[in-house]
Amino acid sequence: MNDRLAKGKAKFDEVYGEGKSEGLVGMQTGLAQDLARYGIEFNFGDIYARPGLTLAQRELITLAALVALGGLEPQLRGHTRGAINVGCTATEILETVIHTVQYAGFPRALNAIRVVTDALIEYGVEIPEPLGE
Template structure:
């Protein structure tokens, strides 16, 4: 196993749990496993392992980008779980999605907030109450 792959697996499993990196690779068939391995090596072995940002900060950025791109519900679910494991609170995760609305528009933000809140509930997180129109 290369150093990049080992480092990537360690970081990936910080977010998703023990054995999940091998599981991601095993989900693919034959030669397609190389693409999953590249993702673990590059995304988690190189980028996610850099100094300068915490794992929670990286997940916050990732959530914002996934919301902006739209149509990436499986990845949004996965990174919502990862954000929880990285120490983000449900409030921080939901506020990250709310913050994107000014840039991505209501359709994408509303689609994303449904995926995020469903994932939070599935993972036993309590959804904070709305602030309402009189909130400061």
């Protein structure tokens, strides 16, 4: 295993849990496993492993980017779990989605907040009460 892959697997497992990097690769078939490994090498071995931001900050930024792109519900669910695993609170996660509305628009933000809220509930995280009236 090359250094990038080893570093990427370690960082991926730090975010998602022990052995989850192997699960990501294992859920793919044949050549598709190469793409999963490339993602682990680049995204987690190169980008997530950089100094300067905490894993919690990286997960919140990732959630914001996924909301803005739209249509990436499986990744949004996964990164919601990752955000919880690295110490983000439900409030931080939900406020990140709310913050994106000014850039991504209401349809994307509303779709995303439903996915994120459902994921938080599924993971047993208490959902904060609304601030407005």
